[in-house]
Amino acid sequence: MIKSCSQFLSKILIPSAMVGITLIGCGSPDTTQQQGDGTLITPPDMVQGGGFLQLMADGEDFIIEGFETKDGWDINFxxxxxxxxxxxxxQTNPPFEAESDAPLEAQESVNLIVSPTTVDLMLGRENNPAILVTEIEAPPGHYNAxxxxxxxxxxxxSSLRLLGRAEKDGQEIQFNLNFPMNIAYTCGEFVGDERKGIVNEGETAEIHMTFHFDHIFGDAGKDDNHxxxxxxxxFEPxxxxxxxxxxxVDLETLQNNLSEEDYQRLENSILELGHVGEGHCRITEDI
Structure with missing residues (x-):
C-alpha cells in the first residue's frame, strides 16, 4: 500500500518566533530526485521495507549544564x-573519511532538511542533550555519513547566535553573540559509545550533528596545554x-576590536564546531 504524502512530512522543532516553516510538495511516486553530483535520492513515498531516520542536534552536556571557560568565566546559556x-x-562505500582527500561515494542518500531551519540546542536535557530536529522514512541500511x-x-x-550570562569575580555580563558564518560540513560515521544511523525495517535510527562549544570558550576542566x-x-577577550x-556583538564588531590573533582563533573555533560525536568533519567556508 502506498502511503499518503502527509504521512511522511518531517517533524521539525523550530522556535516559531525565529523562523518560518517551508512546506515541501510531494513528488510523483515513480520519480527520483538527483543531486548536482548525480547521486540519486529516494523520495519518502518510494521507500520499500524501510525504517525511520531521526536527525538529532546535540550541543552536549557542556552547554546544558553550564561550564567554566579556560579563562575563568562561568557560562550559562x-x-x-x-x-x-x-x-x-x-550510505557510503567505502566509508567516508573526513580527514582524507577522498571523495564521498554514496550508494544511497536521503534529504533530511531542504530549507533553512533554526533549532535551539538548549531544548536538550541534562544527560540527554540531543534534540530531535526531524524524522523521515528512509531505505534500510547504514547511514554512515x-x-x-x-x-x-x-x-x-543567524547561523549561530548565543545568548546567556557570564560571571567572574563578582562581575556579571549578559551576552548576545551573533556569529553569522556560512559553513558546510561533510562528516563520516558517528564516533561515540554506540553506532548510529543503522536503519532496519520498521525500526528507528538516529544520525547526529554534534557541536563542540569548548572549541570557542575552552574548558577549565582541561589542562592549559590541552x-x-x-x-x-x-571569553575574556x-x-x-x-x-x-x-x-x-557580531563578528564584524569583534574583528574590529579584538587582536588579530584572538579574532583568528575565534573564527577558526567556529569553523571547527561541527562534529559527529567525537568524529571530525571536512569543512568548507563561505558556501
Whole structure:
C-alpha cells in the first residue's frame, strides 16, 4: 500500500518566533530526485521495507549544564540557536573519511532538511542533550555519513547566535553573540559509545550533528596545554568589550576590536564546531 504524502512530512522543532516553516510538495511516486553530483535520492513515498531516520542536534552536556571557560568565566546559556540547511544522510562505500582527500561515494542518500531551519540546542536535557530536529522514512541500511550547512540568512536567522550570562569575580555580563558564518560540513560515521544511523525495517535510527562549544570558550576542566585550550580564544577577550554589564556583538564588531590573533582563533573555533560525536568533519567556508 502506498502511503499518503502527509504521512511522511518531517517533524521539525523550530522556535516559531525565529523562523518560518517551508512546506515541501510531494513528488510523483515513480520519480527520483538527483543531486548536482548525480547521486540519486529516494523520495519518502518510494521507500520499500524501510525504517525511520531521526536527525538529532546535540550541543552536549557542556552547554546544558553550564561550564567554566579556560579563562575563568562561568557560562550559562539561555539559548543556543543554530540554523542549518541542506542536511543529507548517506550510505557510503567505502566509508567516508573526513580527514582524507577522498571523495564521498554514496550508494544511497536521503534529504533530511531542504530549507533553512533554526533549532535551539538548549531544548536538550541534562544527560540527554540531543534534540530531535526531524524524522523521515528512509531505505534500510547504514547511514554512515552526513553533510549539512550552518546557514546564515541575510534577512533572517543567524547561523549561530548565543545568548546567556557570564560571571567572574563578582562581575556579571549578559551576552548576545551573533556569529553569522556560512559553513558546510561533510562528516563520516558517528564516533561515540554506540553506532548510529543503522536503519532496519520498521525500526528507528538516529544520525547526529554534534557541536563542540569548548572549541570557542575552552574548558577549565582541561589542562592549559590541552589542544582545545591552546586554540580557543576563551571569553575574556570578548568580555573586555562589554558595556554596563552587557555584551551585544557580531563578528564584524569583534574583528574590529579584538587582536588579530584572538579574532583568528575565534573564527577558526567556529569553523571547527561541527562534529559527529567525537568524529571530525571536512569543512568548507563561505558556501
Amino acid at each position: 539561555d539559548h543556543v540557536y543554530i540554523t542549518v540547511n541542506d542536511v543529507i544522510a548517506y 552526513i553533510s549539512w550547512q550552518m546557514y546564515n540568512q541575510a534577512d533572517g536567522a 589542544e582545545v585550550n591552546v586554540n580557543a580564544p576563551g 570578548m568580555a573586555n568589550l562589554a558595556e554596563n554589564g552587557t555584551l551585544d
